Amino acid sequence: MPVIVVSRKLEGNGIPAYGGNQHARAKLYAIANAIPPGKLQYFLFPLLSIFVFTAAVQAQDQYGFISIDCGIPDNATYTDKRTNLNYVSDAAFVDTGISMKISTEFRTYDQLQNLRSFPEGNRNCYKVGLKKGGKYLIRATFMYGNYDGQNQAPQFDIHLGSSKWDTVETINATMIISKEIIHVTTMNDLLVCLANTGSGTPFISALELRPLKNASYKTESGSLVLFTRLDVGSTTNQTVRYADDVYDRTWTPYHFFKWAEINTSQTIDSQAQNIYQPPSVVMSTAATPANANENMTLSIDMEDSTLKFFVYMHFSEIVKLKANQSREFNISFNGAYWVGPVVPQYLYTTTAYSTSALTAGQYQFSLYKTEGSTLPPLLNAIEIYYVLQLLQSQSNQEDVDAITNIKSSYGIKRNWQGDPCTPQGYLWEGLNCSYSDNDMPRIISLNLSSSGLTSEIPPAISNLKLLESLDLSNNSLTGSVPDFLSQMSSLKFLNLTGNKLSGSVPTSLIDRSKQNLLVLSVGGNPNLCASISCKRDKKNNLIVPVVASVAGVVIVTSALAILFCCLKRRKQKVDLAKVLQAREEAAKTNHTYKSLKSKGRHFTYSEVLKVTNNLERVLGKGGFGTVYHGYLDDDTQVAVKMLSHHQSRGTNMGLIYEYMANGDLEKFLSGSNTNVLKWERRLHIVVEAAKGLEYLHNGSKPPIVHRDVKTSNILLNDKFQAKLADFGLSRSFPVEGGTHVSTVVAGTPGYLDPEYSETNWLTEKSDVYSFGVVLLKIITGRPVIAVGAERSIHVRQWVSSMLANGDIKNVVDPSLGGDFNINSVWKAVEIAMACTTPTSTGRPTMHQVVTELNECLEIETTHYESEPLVSIKMMTESTPLAR
Numbered sequence: 001m002p003v004i005v006v007s008r009k010l011e012g013n014g015i016p017a018y019g020g021n022q023h024a025r026a027k028l029y030a031i032a033n034a035i036p037p038g039k040l041q042y043f044l045f046p047l048l049s050i051f052v053f054t055a056a057v058q059a060q061d062q063y064g065f066i067s068i069d070c071g072i073p074d075n076a077t078y079t080d081k082r083t084n085l086n087y088v089s090d091a092a093f094v095d096t097g098i099s100m101k102i103s104t105e106f107r108t109y110d111q112l113q114n115l116r117s118f119p120e121g122n123r124n125c126y127k128v129g130l131k132k133g134g135k136y137l138i139r140a141t142f143m144y145g146n147y148d149g150q151n152q153a154p155q156f157d158i159h160l161g162s163s164k165w166d167t168v169e170t171i172n173a174t175m176i177i178s179k180e181i182i183h184v185t186t187m188n189d190l191l192v193c194l195a196n197t198g199s200g201t202p203f204i205s206a207l208e209l210r211p212l213k214n215a216s217y218k219t220e221s222g223s224l225v226l227f228t229r230l231d232v233g234s235t236t237n238q239t240v241r242y243a244d245d246v247y248d249r250t251w252t253p254y255h256f257f258k259w260a261e262i263n264t265s266q267t268i269d270s271q272a273q274n275i276y277q278p279p280s281v282v283m284s285t286a287a288t289p290a291n292a293n294e295n296m297t298l299s300i301d302m303e304d305s306t307l308k309f310f311v312y313m314h315f316s317e318i319v320k321l322k323a324n325q326s327r328e329f330n331i332s333f334n335g336a337y338w339v340g341p342v343v344p345q346y347l348y349t350t351t352a353y354s355t356s357a358l359t360a361g362q363y364q365f366s367l368y369k370t371e372g373s374t375l376p377p378l379l380n381a382i383e384i385y386y387v388l389q390l391l392q393s394q395s396n397q398e399d400v401d402a403i404t405n406i407k408s409s410y411g412i413k414r415n416w417q418g419d420p421c422t423p424q425g426y427l428w429e430g431l432n433c434s435y436s437d438n439d440m441p442r443i444i445s446l447n448l449s450s451s452g453l454t455s456e457i458p459p460a461i462s463n464l465k466l467l468e469s470l471d472l473s474n475n476s477l478t479g480s481v482p483d484f485l486s487q488m489s490s491l492k493f494l495n496l497t498g499n500k501l502s503g504s505v506p507t508s509l510i511d512r513s514k515q516n517l518l519v520l521s522v523g524g525n526p527n528l529c530a531s532i533s534c535k536r537d538k539k540n541n542l543i544v545p546v547v548a549s550v551a552g553v554v555i556v557t558s559a560l561a562i563l564f565c566c567l568k569r570r571k572q573k574v575d576l577a578k579v580l581q582a583r584e585e586a587a588k589t590n591h592t593y594k595s596l597k598s599k600g601r602h603f604t605y606s607e608v609l610k611v612t613n614n615l616e617r618v619l620g621k622g623g624f625g626t627v628y629h630g631y632l633d634d635d636t637q638v639a640v641k642m643l644s645h646h647q648s649r650g651t652n653m654g655l656i657y658e659y660m661a662n663g664d665l666e667k668f669l670s671g672s673n674t675n676v677l678k679w680e681r682r683l684h685i686v687v688e689a690a691k692g693l694e695y696l697h698n699g700s701k702p703p704i705v706h707r708d709v710k711t712s713n714i715l716l717n718d719k720f721q722a723k724l725a726d727f728g729l730s731r732s733f734p735v736e737g738g739t740h741v742s743t744v745v746a747g748t749p750g751y752l753d754p755e756y757s758e759t760n761w762l763t764e765k766s767d768v769y770s771f772g773v774v775l776l777k778i779i780t781g782r783p784v785i786a787v788g789a790e791r792s793i794h795v796r797q798w799v800s801s802m803l804a805n806g807d808i809k810n811v812v813d814p815s816l817g818g819d820f821n822i823n824s825v826w827k828a829v830e831i832a833m834a835c836t837t838p839t840s841t842g843r844p845t846m847h848q849v850v851t852e853l854n855e856c857l858e859i860e861t862t863h864y865e866s867e868p869l870v871s872i873k874m875m876t877e878s879t880p881l882a883r
Contacts (some may be wrong), residue, residue, distance in 0.1 A: 098119065
């Protein structure tokens with residue numbers, strides 16, 4: 001019994017590598033479920049008039065074809081001599097890569113003489129505008145041709161949209177690789193991407209797209225990847241393409257030595273009544289069993305039993321039968337009746353196929369004549385495909401359009417290729433996205449800081465509906481802060497510092513920042529007013545580059561300071577305000593600041609004695625001096641720090657602060673304190689402290705590094721709002737240039753950045769480390785350095801050892817009694833561990849920390865919406881440490 005084995009090794013029977021499928025190597029394909037008896041007409045004879053094409057269209061029309069020769073000069077076009085297809089340059093479809101020519105000795109077909117190589121970037125993409133929901137045959141062709149003179153054929157991946165299509169293994173200089181897929185588009189643009197997998201530089205020779213009828217090649221899911229397409233009994237032994245095939249499919253000649261071959265010179269299907277429309281030249285040849293009494297058997301073996309397959313068998317009677325002759329046969333699948341009887345029509349095409357796919361491992365189709373048939377079965381052509389599930393959702397179309405518009409508006413030169421959010425391993429630089437099993441990925445964060453941006457802020461940003469964080473800092477943006485930013489309800493962080501913006505900040509943005517709904521940074525814009533009074537107070541000529549939200553709640557305490565200096569001999573007022581100008585300006589909306597402002601910015605020593613009742617009540621002492629309690633004339637409580645003489649060079653110098661009724665955070669985390677801050681309140685405190693630190697790094701001009709972030713320098717007012725304090729060790733950076741300051745190491749053991757300690761190089765990431773230690777202490781309630789019998793252990797080491805055993809609950813402060821959302825705690829621990837990474841390059845920025853902590857807080861507040869935040873008796877007084 002004649003047998004045909006359809007496999008990758010068919011090349012030995014006359015099938016060239018051109019048209020082969022590497023993904024299918026060692027994997028063989030077939031079709032599935034039998035067509036029910038009585039339904040044969042629906043599958044074998046699709047002769048409805050809606051499928052009738054004219055002969056002219058069948059032979060000549062290239063409408064909808066996109067033929068791209070990769071690497072030829074911009075705007076170049078030509079007509080291929082073999083197919084008469086019109087080819088264009090790929091310059092309009094791709095932004096990256098370089099044009100190359102293959103070595104002279106390998107140049108044959110027009111499309112294979114040039115190529116585009118992609119030595120830069122891990123993913124480079126072609127973007128082709130197509131009709132959404134259209135069905136297309138997509139073919140990518142590759143020939144290495146030793147174009148780079150290295151004689152090392154590369155291997156890389158090809159992606160369709162966001163999902164991997166296949167792996168391209170070029171093997172040698174002469175091999176021609178063709179990847180072909182039938183795909184229904186889900187977006188307005190089709191993305192074909194080449195991904196560098198570390199095994200050589202990706203390249204491509206040609207990219208071709210052909211529209212198909214939507215009623216053809218249907219599957220229940222996924223796209224169809226070509227395994228093989230055979231012209232059985234070919235008389236020319238040439239690959240058949242356009243114009244013989246109206247869809248420009250590639251048909252490979254096939255012969256089997258146990259089959260007899262027949263042919264005709266007549267035209268098949270001149271009226272194109274079959275929806276699949278195999279070419280007449282293909283259908284005019286066929287094979288039959290050499291022994292008319294034997295069956296015609298096709299066996300398909302596949303090692304990958306998980307793959308699903310479809311087979312399309314095309315039949316046409318090409319022999320003019322005599323009155324006493326008949327050809328009628330059935331088809332069995334794995335020994336069971338599948339379909340029939342099949343009666344091929346003279347000079348017309350009949351196609352047998354299944355409507356669903358099957359996975360098995362072994363497939364055998366047998367064509368056998370019926371009892372009344374005088375002639376054996378015949379087969380003219382066969383197509384085999386396997387199903388590729390493109391499971392990765394592409395990004396939301398509105399987000400894609402918006403970010404593409406932004407890229408165009410700014411002329412961004414980053415390697416923004418392919419889908420912005422997917423696959424996650426190829427996420428666009430500067431973006432973060434949200435991912436859900438049921439929804440398309442959405443862009444939630446856009447960071448274009450220090451990207452050389454000019455002009456105004458583009459309206460396209462407002463189309464990123466779920467954007468939570470927008471960083472446009474340190475560019476040269478001009479114009480006003482647009483009102484549309486106020487309408488972006490999801491926006492939680494907006495950084496516009498270091499630009500050339502002018503006018504006033506929209507009132508609604510300032511209001512949201514005061515309500516802690518938005519972290520707003522607008523410093524470093526000399527002509528921008530960030531005060532609500534800007535529009536109504538025309539006489540005010542003071543431009544205030546501040547962080548509005550920080551000024552409301554997360555204010556740096558020392559920025560409230562009103563400096564005074566009085567020489568004992570002359571009681572002369574000295575203005576030292578410029579020293580703390582960046583910090584002081586941030587406090588303008590604070591009540592205590594206004595009270596101090598009403599008294600004037602400078603106090604004489606005698607006025608200080610009156611405010612403190614002759615320095616009567618000591619609140620605390622520290623290395624820089626003693627802190628006293630006091631009242632202003634309007635009964636506003638203040639804290640007055642008198643600097644020690646060695647700090648103030650012998651003069652009476654001091655600072656007046658806002659009075660923080662609940663002292664510092666440290667005392668609420670000590671083991672002896674019976675008043676317990678609940679987990680949600682701790683998160684509120686750490687978020688507010690993080691915002692203050694983020695302002696120092698990004699909102700202040702020049703940027704400031706605190707150098708002594710610790711729990712005792714986080715103060716709490718009567719409402720337990722947190723404020724960062726003690727700037728005695730702070731250092732500033734130049735506004736332009738410079739990534740670090742070389743300085744003598746200073747800070748508190750345990751909180752001190754180990755990298756800074758070793759190198760003397762101070763960066764903003766030194767504060768991030770210290771903040772991470774603060775966060776670990778807030779989570780665990782443990783001392784930063786626990787002194788044991790044998791050795792001391794840092795809190796990060798202890799947490800790391802606990803997490804190694806998956807023990808998250810025992811990491812948390814036991815005084816909380818398990819009253820917390822475990823997901824919120826996990827996220828907080830992850831943030832803290834990231835902040836305390838020993839190497840600074842591995843730590844997040846404070847902007848990233850603020851964003852992550854806000855999400856952490858949202859998780860907790862959703863879980864405990866009605867719970868009180870503090871399980872303590874509110875104190876009317878406290879004794880904060882000197883600061």
